[in-house]
Amino acid sequence: MYKCEVEHVCAQTGARAGKLHLTHGVVHTPIFMPVGTQATIKAVLPRDVEVLGAEIILSNTYHLMLRPGAERIAQAGGLHKFMAWQRPVLTDSGGFQVYSLSKIRKVTDDGAVFQSHIDGARHVLNAERAMQLQEAFGSDIMMAFDECPPAKADTKVVQRAMKRTVAWLDRCIAARTRQDDCALYGIVQGGVDFALRSQHVEQICAREGCEGFAIGGLSVGETSEELWATCAYTAKQMPAHKARYLMGVGTPEDLVRCIDYGVEQFDCVMPSRNARHGVVFTHDGKLVIKNRQFFADDGPLDPDCGCMTCTTFTRSYLRHLFVAGEATCATLLTIHNLAFYLKIARDARAAILADRFGDWQVQTLARLASKRWAA
Amino acid sequence: MYKCEVEHVCAQTGARAGKLHLTHGVVHTPIFMPVGTQATIKAVLPRDVEVLGAEIILSNTYHLMLRPGAERIAQAGGLHKFMAWQRPVLTDSGGFQVYSLSKIRKVTDDGAVFQSHIDGARHVLNAERAMQLQEAFGSDIMMAFDECPPAKADTKVVQRAMKRTVAWLDRCIAARTRQDDCALYGIVQGGVDFALRSQHVEQICAREGCEGFAIGGLSVGETSEELWATCAYTAKQMPAHKARYLMGVGTPEDLVRCIDYGVEQFDCVMPSRNARHGVVFTHDGKLVIKNRQFFADDGPLDPDCGCMTCTTFTRSYLRHLFVAGEATCATLLTIHNLAFYLKIARDARAAILADRFGDWQVQTLARLASKRWAA
Numbered sequence: 175m176y177k178c179e180v181e182h183v184c185a186q187t188g189a190r191a192g193k194l195h196l197t198h199g200v201v202h203t204p205i206f207m208p209v210g211t212q213a214t215i216k217a218v219l220p221r222d223v224e225v226l227g228a229e230i231i232l233s234n235t236y237h238l239m240l241r242p243g244a245e246r247i248a249q250a251g252g253l254h255k256f257m258a259w260q261r262p263v264l265t266d267s268g269g270f271q272v273y274s275l276s277k278i279r280k281v282t283d284d285g286a287v288f289q290s291h292i293d294g295a296r297h298v299l300n301a302e303r304a305m306q307l308q309e310a311f312g313s314d315i316m317m318a319f320d321e322c323p324p325a326k327a328d329t330k331v332v333q334r335a336m337k338r339t340v341a342w343l344d345r346c347i348a349a350r351t352r353q354d355d356c357a358l359y360g361i362v363q364g365g366v367d368f369a370l371r372s373q374h375v376e377q378i379c380a381r382e383g384c385e386g387f388a389i390g391g392l393s394v395g396e397t398s399e400e401l402w403a404t405c406a407y408t409a410k411q412m413p414a415h416k417a418r419y420l421m422g423v424g425t426p427e428d429l430v431r432c433i434d435y436g437v438e439q440f441d442c443v444m445p446s447r448n449a450r451h452g453v454v455f456t457h458d459g460k461l462v463i464k465n466r467q468f469f470a471d472d473g474p475l476d477p478d479c480g481c482m483t484c485t486t487f488t489r490s491y492l493r494h495l496f497v498a499g500e501a502t503c504a505t506l507l508t509i510h511n512l513a514f515y516l517k518i519a520r521d522a523r524a525a526i527l528a529d530r531f532g533d534w535q536v537q538t539l540a541r542l543a544s545k546r547w548a549a
Numbered sequence: 550m551y552k553c554e555v556e557h558v559c560a561q562t563g564a565r566a567g568k569l570h571l572t573h574g575v576v577h578t579p580i581f582m583p584v585g586t587q588a589t590i591k592a593v594l595p596r597d598v599e600v601l602g603a604e605i606i607l608s609n610t611y612h613l614m615l616r617p618g619a620e621r622i623a624q625a626g627g628l629h630k631f632m633a634w635q636r637p638v639l640t641d642s643g644g645f646q647v648y649s650l651s652k653i654r655k656v657t658d659d660g661a662v663f664q665s666h667i668d669g670a671r672h673v674l675n676a677e678r679a680m681q682l683q684e685a686f687g688s689d690i691m692m693a694f695d696e697c698p699p700a701k702a703d704t705k706v707v708q709r710a711m712k713r714t715v716a717w718l719d720r721c722i723a724a725r726t727r728q729d730d731c732a733l734y735g736i737v738q739g740g741v742d743f744a745l746r747s748q749h750v751e752q753i754c755a756r757e758g759c760e761g762f763a764i765g766g767l768s769v770g771e772t773s774e775e776l777w778a779t780c781a782y783t784a785k786q787m788p789a790h791k792a793r794y795l796m797g798v799g800t801p802e803d804l805v806r807c808i809d810y811g812v813e814q815f816d817c818v819m820p821s822r823n824a825r826h827g828v829v830f831t832h833d834g835k836l837v838i839k840n841r842q843f844f845a846d847d848g849p850l851d852p853d854c855g856c857m858t859c860t861t862f863t864r865s866y867l868r869h870l871f872v873a874g875e876a877t878c879a880t881l882l883t884i885h886n887l888a889f890y891l892k893i894a895r896d897a898r899a900a901i902l903a904d905r906f907g908d909w910q911v912q913t914l915a916r917l918a919s920k921r922w923a924a
Contacts, residue, residue, distance in 0.1 A: 214870060216876060219880065221861075237873075241873055242869045257866065469621070470624060472624075490625060491633070494617045498612075500591065501591060502593070505594065
């Protein structure tokens, strides 16, 4: 069922446009995947996520295994049916959240033993369990179980994580029982060390059992320049005929730059989390809705955005909702921020198909960097 | 512009069905008015409130005068435009919230001087100001400024409130500058004392300057039986050719009973506030979504409800969202609870028009009183 089709490589840059054929639909790349951690995009109903044009969302195995549990989701007919989302879903392996959220954990060559951050219950997560969970969810794209060290980790820690990630990938491939209705992506680690990245690409991307590959271990504390350089260096060594997914990245600027490097899948909590704190992404940079400058501003959040929020409500009204602590503010700002990220991806795709991604990138980065909304 | 049309009085009961012709549209009665305190229904977007079939909403003058202020709303083109709600709006006078929310207040025969519960700023609210504010909002129905004592107030306090309420109504009528594009409702007080109610109906409902009348001073601490008896006693003395609005009431059972007494307009925070706490109204009584009994329940909240929540999501999923603390839970449960209240009003209307409201009431009250969802 899974097929990664590279439609076009931009003549000006290395940016790629393509299609991912998945069990629950076709995804046009480059694509941004909104994050629905606990089987819901925070503050936005699935119907509205569809209207935004999101073709695939991400959900988190760690959260779902703890609550409501994979067995419940499987009984309910899988994650799509449980959450009433008909389009593709990518799930992570749960590893990253074990490292960042669980209270007490022990990571060995076998995997992780940890206590739930919710109720302290003891859980095991390893390669085999990560496959079992994601197959129970019915994910369109499953991520291999990996170890993701922080940016400032010692080389030895990074190397141990790389070794485990390769061994765990082989165990994921062996443990997988569903071949035809889902995909498995392996994850390249190696921190911001080019030599380690090369070495790990060579190992991970040699695995035939993977339909696609991801760049992991970024957006974990390194600088933007390190992120961009590592992504550029790593992506170009990855197989051209398979999908490239940059995990957990990033700002609109990060997307625009990394699409240039030949990456086509992205996810990040940034648009939705920022929305809940009143930070709005626009073509002209970030806008802080609570600022007094918007008190009497009857214009839309972003005049170049066609989302429901921008076509229906004013900055003044949205500021009022934010200041008044109304939940509809989070909903409306999240709708806009996701619309904006999805538009960036769609505009990038159009520019790639027209062989003018380079020009578009220069213009887009210049506008994003403007300080138009500085208070 | 305003016209109250009594279409039909049920042959079995005193229940009335009619139409309110307002500047922003026609309202079919009996009607429940969802509460949008701060220029938004909490957790639900105006588009979804429309889809629910809400023909009129209520908004609170006290909150809007403090934030964002009547001047801002007027500048933005009025409340409808500010909040992107095209249908009718009823606003209260602000008095009730001054008594219940403001930190420091002094109420005299002139009106109220109070400190904002938000920032402590000093404000004046009296008959003239209440009219000025509601006219600035562009309300379809304005409420007269009244004094609403608690249920356990001394007779002397109730009598003083009645006297002030009459005097303030005359000042409201005199202060009103917009006659053609809005309505003014006077408010009957008198606690749960029948003699006082009779006396106040006679005084208030004699005022020609009012397009409709409300029963105030209920749902302020009295028993359900006192509420029903007082409503029944008061409503039947009110003019038959004008609208009757029971303020701040109540449970589904209260609606079903008070429609019988010839009341046709209701508002209450109960459906939306309960939804945010996971309490769901169904035809078979209340359901507490967090209860373990719904963990693996893949049925709809209420099989007899056609709302988006009931036709799309399961109890199990909604319980998951509630337990996980997801904002989409409040949205989905509020949508259902409002749909349920609106359906009660619509079903009541259909029963009245068919001269079988009495039968419908008996069946409906019996189902509502069932303990089907008792944990």
